[in-house]
Amino acid sequence: MVARKAPARKTAKPKPCPDCQTGQVSESFQVGGRRKRESSDRQEALCLTCFGTGQAPD
Numbered sequence: 001m002v003a004r005k006a007p008a009r010k011t012a013k014p015k016p017c018p019d020c021q022t023g024q025v026s027e028s029f030q031v032g033g034r035r036k037r038e039s040s041d042r043q044e045a046l047c048l049t050c051f052g053t054g055q056a057p058d
């Protein structure tokens, strides 16, 4: 006999996005011509994993 588990609900809490906290990621960008170096500045960018929702996609 297999113990039956309660069926998973579709309305379960969404998982947080693994790549961001708020739907945005701060990424460094490269500056300079020949010598690529990372700027200390960072820019906010939309998280492409969750498309800005902050929730992990199914």
Ligand SMILES: [Zn+2]
Binding pocket: 017, 018, 019, 020, 021, 023, 024, 047, 048, 049, 050, 051, 052, 053, 054, 055
């Ligand atoms: Zn995200």
